Amino acid sequence: MARPIWNGVLSFGLLNVPISVMSGERKVDLHFRMLDSRDKKPIRYERVNAETGDEVPWKNIVKAFEYEKGSYVVLDAEDIKSAAPESHESIDIEAFVEHDAIAPAYYEKPYVLVPGKKADKGYVLLRETLRKTKRIGVGRVVIRTREYLCAVFPQGDALVMNLLRYPQEIVDVADYKLPGSKPAALRISKAELDMAEKLIDSMSSEWKPGDFKDEFRARLGKVISKRMKSKGVTRTIEEEPEMPEDATTNVVDFMALLRKSLDTKKRTPARAKPAAVAKKKPASRAKPKSGTKKSPHSPAKSARRRA
Known part of the structure; x- marks a missing residue:
């Protein structure tokens, strides 16, 4: 069973609702290993010094900020720790906004908020109030050592928290050269607009996520x-590390x-060669290729015994 990211409270005003933060996404990507094509051995990546080419152990690696090309300022663990927010298990809602006020580009990663013991009443109270007022709660949450902006909204019987990107992480569309908003400037006629509208109407349907599959x-x-x-x-050359119990994935x-x-496939005996072929060309004593099993009672062995 999946484990919570952390347990804490969802706070708005003076109300605190105990909750567990659970992952709301499932990774289904296929993961590939890189092998050397000559012997099918896995390739490892090493940390090497750009000047000498020597491998650098973890204990000698420090973090630095490149403030200009080739110039760095080194930060130690205490510097980074001093900038990190205080670790606290709380989702602090600071404001409530219209449900369509946040552009899709701001949404980054979903989590499901599960009510703690004896917290159902407060949980349902917030969920139904958000649903009725068509509002989204916007606040802050600390996950591990980083503080995130987040949105809390109802989805079915659940309260979902979605991490939000900060404005500086969003590219302003004005940075790109885009056509103007007046169709007439591109000689788009009313008939063309009407036809496009009819096409969209004919293709419109209810949103059913299950209808869309990852065909690739x-x-x-x-x-x-x-x-x-x-x-x-x-x-198999190396055993893959086992997935943690809390991994929410069907990989x-x-x-x-x-x-x-x-x-x-390995348990299925190899297809025996005809005896006539075995007589013409005795079986080689060379070591069989890796991954191939030979039947202990193959015609080739029987032919050698009779000989």
């Missing part, structure tokens, strides 16, 4: 499964299915 991932999964059944399979299930497919 599904197709790539089929390619990987097909490759695992072919001669392109490479034996583990996908990898389990792939490993199960590979195990099934």
